[in-house]
Amino acid sequence: MDCIFCQIAAGELPAERVYEDEDTLAFPDLRPRAPHHLLVIPKRHLDSLAGARDEDWPAVAACLRTVAHVARTRGMDQAGYRVVANVGVDGGQTVNHLHWHVLGGRLMTWPPG
Numbered sequence: 626m627d628c629i630f631c632q633i634a635a636g637e638l639p640a641e642r643v644y645e646d647e648d649t650l651a652f653p654d655l656r657p658r659a660p661h662h663l664l665v666i667p668k669r670h671l672d673s674l675a676g677a678r679d680e681d682w683p684a685v686a687a688c689l690r691t692v693a694h695v696a697r698t699r700g701m702d703q704a705g706y707r708v709v710a711n712v713g714v715d716g717g718q719t720v721n722h723l724h725w726h727v728l729g730g731r732l733m734t735w736p737p738g
């Protein structure tokens with residue numbers, strides 16, 4: 626298995642498991658871009674939203690549920706937060722395992738770079 630996020634999901638690479646359930650895992654981003662910066666992944670490998678098939682949407686929905694849950698438990702929901710899924714080369718995706726960035730704790734700017 627050469628996917629780092631699969632290895633994190635399997636417990637083979639270290640990460641603080643902020644939240645997990647049967648289908649999803651949330652852990653801190655190695656290179657935080659905001660005071661709060663978590664990543665949410667499906668435990669089952671999916672490359673990105675671009676390749677999602679009909680059978681993958683329940684995992685996507687489960688991830689978004691986890692996004693909202695960790696934002697709430699980390700206290701980001703009051704002031705607000707940003708959710709980002711980079712997709713492919715133009716989207717700036719560097720790890721090819723579907724993931725959402727959950728960023729909070731500061732005012733975000735728009736448009737993104």
Ligand code: DGP
Nearest residue numbers: 629640653654655656711717718719720
């Ligand atoms: P993206 O560029 O959207 O594919 O985001 C990938 C993020 O993954 C990036 O912000 C850094 C983070 N990252 C890369 N390797 C590791 C790792 O081994 N552990 C953790 N916690 N985060 C990682």
